[in-house]
Amino acid sequence: MDIFLLEFKEELWGTAICLLVFMILKFIGTKAIKKVGKISDINEVRTRLIIKYSAIGLFAFAVVALILIWGVDIKDIGLVFSSIFAVIGVALFAQWSILSNITAGVILFFSFPFKIGDKIRIMDKEMELPNEVYLIEDIRAFHIHLRRKNGELFTYPNNMMLQKAVALAQTFENPHDNSDAL
Known part of the structure; x- marks a missing residue:
């Protein structure tokens, strides 16, 4: 020794x-x-x-x-x-999308302006209802849990949150949409 x-x-x-x-x-x-x-x-x-x-x-x-x-x-x-x-x-x-979602999750941790409990709108033309209001229920490593007005749980990938425009629902009014309250 x-x-x-x-x-x-x-x-x-x-x-x-x-x-x-x-x-x-x-x-x-x-x-x-x-x-x-x-x-x-x-x-x-x-x-x-x-x-x-x-x-x-x-x-x-x-x-x-x-x-x-x-x-x-x-x-x-x-x-x-x-x-x-x-x-x-x-x-x-x-598994590239998994890696990009994890990386996006880390970026969202340090720079995402929205928190759990905020109501947001995701400006994505490809979504079923592109101007719908979502309640952020949870932010995870790979995706974000969003709740629709009708109570349906919706998951959205973290990397898409970085690629699409996201706005607080209270920041603007849409005269064609009455879904401000969840």
């Missing part, structure tokens, strides 16, 4: 420092995301989801740092990563 500690002293110190930095960054990031969520009055479930995403990203960086600290041959790592990314790339290409 003593031989191992003496032989890999620098790597062990580097690992300890890397793990300490990882834990500090995770703590600071969690506090910052919770503060943004509280200031923006964002649902706690959404806040925890974003914290989880950031922890996964930090963990990936920590793994890469540990691989570099322990001096794994870059050629071997390149071969392994290229194989892994080829498989993941094919899988993600098939």
Whole structure:
């Protein structure tokens, strides 16, 4: 055991420092995301989801740092990563909409001007009733739950919320639509 500690002293110190930095960054990031969520009055479930995403990203960086600290041959790592990314790339290409919805969910967390309980209109000509008022019931990782005036639950993908114009229902009046109250 003593031989191992003496032989890999620098790597062990580097690992300890890397793990300490990882834990500090995770703590600071969690506090910052919770503060943004509280200031923006964002649902706690959404806040925890974003914290989880950031922890996964930090963990990936920590793994890469540990691989570099322990001096794994870059050629071997390149071969392994290229194989892994080829498989993941094919899988993600098939699931591109899921990835874009997760990314849109993170963007909506930090910049979406509407909250749960707001009434909105989605300006989408392809929708059944393009000027209908919806009540935002929940904002999830992949989609938003909207309630129609007739009580029907409607899910709308997060990436579409970024692509289509969305307005608060109280911000304008449509003389042809009497659906302001849900």
